[in-house]
Amino acid sequence: MDAKITARQVYKRYPSVDGGEITALEDFSLDVADGEFVCIVGPSGCGKSTFLRILAGLDTASAGSVTITPGADPRKPLNNVVFQEYAIFPWKTVLDNVAFGLEMRGVGKAEREATAREWIERVGLTKFAGYYPHQISGGMKQRVSIARALANDPEVLLMDEPLGALDAQTRKVLQQEFMRIWEETRKTVVYITHSIDEAVLLGDRVILMTAHPGRTKAVFAVDIPRPRSVESTALPAFSDLTYRIWQELEGEVVRAMGEEGQIKIEE
Amino acid sequence: MTRNTLLIALTLIAWNLLFFIAGWWQPLWWLGLGVGFALFIWLADEAGKTAPLRYQRTYEVGLAVAFPVLLLLAWELIARNEILNPRWFPPPTRIAAALWDLTIHYDTFNKTSMFGRPWLFPQTLAAEGWPAAWSLFTESHVLTTLWRVFAGFIIGVIPGIFVGMIMGMNRTVRTMLDGVMSAIYVLPKIAIFPIMMLVFANPFGEGPKIAVVAISAFFLVAINTMAGVRDIDPVYIQAGRNYGANRLQLFRHVILPGALPVIFAGLRLALGTALIVIVAIEFVRARKGVGFVTFYYWEVLVTEKMYAGLFVVMALGVLLTFSLQWLERRIMPWR
Structure with a gap:
């Protein structure tokens, strides 16, 4: 299969307060195949969100290259982001939020609303199409955010800890729903998460990153059969893999926490 | 119970x-x-x-x-009960009677009336035509004050929103204007009335009065608009960009609606200030307007009519605030 996303030796450096430099990403390379679901896990501050922002074009790399291969239809957007903070517009109704990307691309009102309604139905919000975001719950807001991205039909879907702000139960329900929708669409996805369970449940591949500087520590292939559901978490393969990932990650987390402590003390 | x-x-x-x-x-x-x-x-x-x-x-x-x-x-x-001297603090019933008096009587010396005698409007229009009927409007103290507030408000608010938007979005313009704006912002606007009287060809006409109202509104709205634009969560701008909005679309769909709540806070302040400023100016230099009536009856010591004027100012304030709230609900249904 062709690579949909190609990232080669990506570096990201920020100037630090004391006049030096902080390296958020170091020599980070990644290929994502068309239709592949890749999850990136790592301790906080490992630069995984930075990488996603570079992919999304919201940030620029200090060195290296990132490309998303355009599809057959050049009008289709290359990527769309599902943000952790939802980032759906409070001043637009659910319908107008979902239709937003299409509206920006100049799709006519009737057509974009039909597409938006279809996606609103698929995420189970039909009754709430005319509501404003402040009238719906956090889980519903994130559904709107996911529908907004999918209605725009991007080549690549980029998800930045999309379920991170939700409570555990809502999170489970949304994981389940998102798995169902993904099976139907089979989009190329890059999914950032804190949760190893979530990464193993959703992904075809799990990339584990180190912190300070952020680089690839290990890559795990997830060979749990699809379609998956919450029941897949009961499989021995699931717990084996999550445990193996945790063993690798644990040291990183401890190290990252220690460094943070040190920085605090130095200040 | x-x-x-x-x-x-x-x-x-x-x-x-x-x-x-x-x-x-x-x-x-x-x-x-x-x-x-x-x-x-x-x-x-x-x-x-x-x-x-x-x-x-x-x-x-x-x-x-x-x-x-x-x-x-x-x-x-x-x-x-004459606990307070009713000459200086007349009971509300007498103030109400004075207000009624001001309403129905035409001041032949100043050629004014409080509300413009609307009950004469139909017959005047029929008998004497538009110019005479129009003069019924212009003789009104209330309509004169409202007109000054309204004209000044519009003239000040539109460029205020415009400049505030640019200040919010562009660092260079913001850095250049911020100090100047903050300095002028704290200046009591009534203090620039003499300058406006120098600027206009007719210092006693409507020009300087409306200009001061406009300037007061301008700074309040510009500073609030800037704050509103700066206050927008960057994630909305990122979302707008990521979903393909160009500069104009970003402005129309993200920045303007995102800043509206704070802009409206500025509009409310500006409207209140406009009323304060115009009444103060009418105290000092006007032959018409609610402020003029109030101060005139203080000078001739007809206190119940002075209070009547103050009550009219209060009513105008309430009316203007409610109108703006109504507009706010219409324009921002998502609040």
């Missing part, structure tokens, strides 16, 4: 009767009114706590109306 509420109500009535029968209102009015008000607040509080849910709205509206009425009643009693 609970037993508690009933008890407080009876105490309140007994208290007032006691003062009335014993003739204490004159020497001990402060005690009578003080305790009376305290009992009333207690009563209202009890009633509000025990009222069923569906009457809560009625309760709030009722209390919002009842309290000012009570204040007026207290004023009436104090003035009637």
Whole structure:
């Protein structure tokens, strides 16, 4: 299969307060195949969100290259982001939020609303199409955010800890729903998460990153059969893999926490 | 109604009767009114706590109306009993009569009336045509003041929003203007009235008055608009960009609606300030307008008409605030 996303030796450096430099990403390379679901896990501050922002074009790399291969239809957007903070517009109704990307691309009102309604139905919000975001719950807001991205039909879907702000139960329900929708669409996805369970449940591949500087520590292939559901978490393969990932990650987390402590003390 | 509420109500009535029968209102009015008000607040509080849910709205509206009425009643009693000199603090009933007087009478010397005598409008239009009917509008103190507020507000607010938007979005412009704006912002706007009188060809005409109102509104709205734009969560701008919005679309779909709540806060401030400024200017230099009437009747010591003028200013303030709130709900249904 062709690579949909190609990232080669990506570096990201920020100037630090004391006049030096902080390296958020170091020599980070990644290929994502068309239709592949890749999850990136790592301790906080490992630069995984930075990488996603570079992919999304919201940030620029200090060195290296990132490309998303355009599809057959050049009008289709290359990527769309599902943000952790939802980032759906409070001043637009659910319908107008979902239709937003299409509206920006100049799709006519009737057509974009039909597409938006279809996606609103698929995420189970039909009754709430005319509501404003402040009238719906956090889980519903994130559904709107996911529908907004999918209605725009991007080549690549980029998800930045999309379920991170939700409570555990809502999170489970949304994981389940998102798995169902993904099976139907089979989009190329890059999914950032804190949760190893979530990464193993959703992904075809799990990339584990180190912190300070952020680089690839290990890559795990997830060979749990699809379609998956919450029941897949009961499989021995699931717990084996999550445990193996945790063993690798644990040291990183401890190290990252220690460094943070040190920085605090130095200040 | 609970037993508690009933008890407080009876105490309140007994208290007032006691003062009335014993003739204490004159020497001990402060005690009578003080305790009376305290009992009333207690009563209202009890009633509000025990009222069923569906009457809560009625309760709030009722209390919002009842309290000012009570204040007026207290004023009436104090003035009637000559605790305060009714020459300087005339009872509200006399103020109301004065307001009625101002409403129906045409001031032949100044060629003005308070509201412009709208009841004459149909027959004047039929008998003498548009120019004469129009003069009924222009003779009105209230309409003159409203016109000055409205014209100044519009002239100030539109460029204010424009400049505030640019300041919010562009660092260079913001850095250049911020200091100047903050300095002018704190200046009492009435203080620049003399400058405006120098600027305009007719220093006694409408120009300088409207200009001062416009300038007051401009700075308030510009500073608030800037704050509103700066306040927008960057994630909305990122989302806008990521979903393919160009500069114009980003402005129309993200920045403008995102800043609107704070812009409206600025508009509310600007409208209030506009009214304050215009009344102050009319005190100083005007032959027409509610401020002029108020100050004129202070100078000739017809205090009930002076108070009537103040009540009209209050009514105008309430009217303008409500209109803006209505507009706000129409423009921002998502709030």
